[in-house]
Amino acid sequence: MAVGTSVQVRTAGRTAGTGGAPAAAAEPLREGAMGAEVVIEGLTKSFGKQAIWRDVTLNLPPGEVSVMLGPSGTGKSVFLKSMIGLLKPDSGKCEINGVDIARCSERKLYETRKLFGVLFQDGALFGSMNLYDNVAFPLREHTKKSETEIRKIVLEKLELTGLSGAEDKLPGEISGGMRKRAGLARALVLDPEIILCDEPDSGLDPVRTAYLSQLLIDLNAQIDATILIVTHNINLARTVPDNIGMLFRKELVMFGPREVLLTSDEPVVEQFLNGRRLGPIGMSEEKDSAQMALEQEQADAGHHDGSTEDVRGIVPQLQPTPGLPVRQGAVRRKDRVVQILHTLPEPAREGIIASLTPEERRHYGIPEPAVTAGGLTPAHRGNLPAGEVADLPGAHAWPGGEQSAQTRPLRPRRGGA
Numbered sequence: 171m172a173v174g175t176s177v178q179v180r181t182a183g184r185t186a187g188t189g190g191a192p193a194a195a196a197e198p199l200r201e202g203a204m205g206a207e208v209v210i211e212g213l214t215k216s217f218g219k220q221a222i223w224r225d226v227t228l229n230l231p232p233g234e235v236s237v238m239l240g241p242s243g244t245g246k247s248v249f250l251k252s253m254i255g256l257l258k259p260d261s262g263k264c265e266i267n268g269v270d271i272a273r274c275s276e277r278k279l280y281e282t283r284k285l286f287g288v289l290f291q292d293g294a295l296f297g298s299m300n301l302y303d304n305v306a307f308p309l310r311e312h313t314k315k316s317e318t319e320i321r322k323i324v325l326e327k328l329e330l331t332g333l334s335g336a337e338d339k340l341p342g343e344i345s346g347g348m349r350k351r352a353g354l355a356r357a358l359v360l361d362p363e364i365i366l367c368d369e370p371d372s373g374l375d376p377v378r379t380a381y382l383s384q385l386l387i388d389l390n391a392q393i394d395a396t397i398l399i400v401t402h403n404i405n406l407a408r409t410v411p412d413n414i415g416m417l418f419r420k421e422l423v424m425f426g427p428r429e430v431l432l433t434s435d436e437p438v439v440e441q442f443l444n445g446r447r448l449g450p451i452g453m454s455e456e457k458d459s460a461q462m463a464l465e466q467e468q469a470d471a472g473h474h475d476g477s478t479e480d481v482r483g484i485v486p487q488l489q490p491t492p493g494l495p496v497r498q499g500a501v502r503r504k505d506r507v508v509q510i511l512h513t514l515p516e517p518a519r520e521g522i523i524a525s526l527t528p529e530e531r532r533h534y535g536i537p538e539p540a541v542t543a544g545g546l547t548p549a550h551r552g553n554l555p556a557g558e559v560a561d562l563p564g565a566h567a568w569p570g571g572e573q574s575a576q577t578r579p580l581r582p583r584r585g586g587a
């Protein structure tokens with residue numbers, strides 16, 4: 171079995187297939203708990219004389235899904251490793267529940283790491299252990315749970331990731347997609363508040379990637395964990411996250427609500443989303459101006475620039491499979507982005523407003539948009555100078571204090587958020 175052939179997602183009281191009929195929303199699996207917020211400020215990392223990135227500042231809002239994009243070699247994996255303390259940054263902080271991962275004691279680091287579930291690129295499974303033992307490993311290592319308790323948790327996570335029945339298989343006997351899902355099952359056994367996924371789609375075909383995308387959204391709906399995904403997959407980046415960031419030229423070019431990056435006409439963002447050669451990104455990350463001019467000349471003369479379609483604008487975000495709980499992160503996000511709406515570039519603002527229902531618009535006191543009668547947001551384009559987006563209030567923090575009547579939460583918040 172490979173990803174997607176029979177992905178089953180667990181609801182509180184039953185199992186629902188991804189194509190199942192709509193049903194009443196189920197209760198979340200992890201009642202009351204909410205993913206941790208990750209506060210990153212001025213994070214800088216180099217290896218000897220090689221600067222990787224500097225002054226990276228962003229917040230991962232609790233329970234929201236974020237994606238980090240960036241050309242190969244820009245240090246995305248190094249960023250994930252720095253977040254869990256596997257690599258020490260030169261300066262800056264990465265704070266989780268008040269603990270600065272970059273500076274804390276070994277004991278605190280050990281404790282805080284337990285909040286993380288990490289899906290490594292290759293699944294990082296032990297080749298000599300079957301899937302059951304691989305998934306059980308963190309529980310046997312880090313908890314004092316009995317084998318009966320472990321069995322219950324392992325079978326639950328295998329079911330959640332669509333791997334029921336494959337317990338006895340060795341990693342070498344299953345497909346790449348199944349290995350990814352087994353890695354995800356193992357990342358989930360300690361009930362993580364934060365899930366980091368390093369290229370979860372690598373090596374998967376487009377259909378299996380689509381199923382994996384749905385699985386990540388469904389997981390988020392069920393456990394309300396904060397999720398950060400590093401990926402090169404543009405479909406995934408356009409449809410899954412609440413927030414998108416991009417690393418380029420050793421800096422965080424942007425990080426903020428998905429609508430900002432998806433409507434940006436920053437050359438580096440446009441080039442990356444469209445997968446074309448024309449633009450500032452070259453084979454060795456950066457291009458000089460002579461090379462850029464030459465490529466432009468060739469394209470003007472009709473030479474193919476590598477892209478197949480013009481990808482721009484906001485597409486609808488994936489929703490949890492019918493029957494699963496409402497994503498609490500998405501509910502909180504709505505309140506958050508409405509509060510910072512006035513700070514966002516116009517195309518992003520329009521996109522967010524267009525994504526609200528008439529009831530939500532009334533609740534927030536936002537007038538009906540003139541351009542969205544057809545329902546779907548038009549392909550907006552934004553214009554935000556590099557560096558400015560990362561400075562958006564929503565990129566780093568969001569107003570916490572008093573809320574006006576217009577920005578009161580739409581629905582009661584869970585877990586004291």
Ligand SMILES: Nc1ncnc2c1ncn2[C@@H]1O[C@H](COP(=O)(O)OP(=O)(O)OP(=O)(O)O)[C@@H](O)[C@H]1O
Pocket residue numbers: 217222240241242243244245246247248249
């Ligand atoms: N432990 C290390 N020691 C020295 N250099 C390292 C180490 N880990 C990573 N690097 C360097 O850091 C840079 C960024 O690597 P990283 O793997 O984070 O890039 P990436 O953006 O994840 O790339 P890709 O998209 O290709 O996976 C590379 O030049 C790499 O060689």
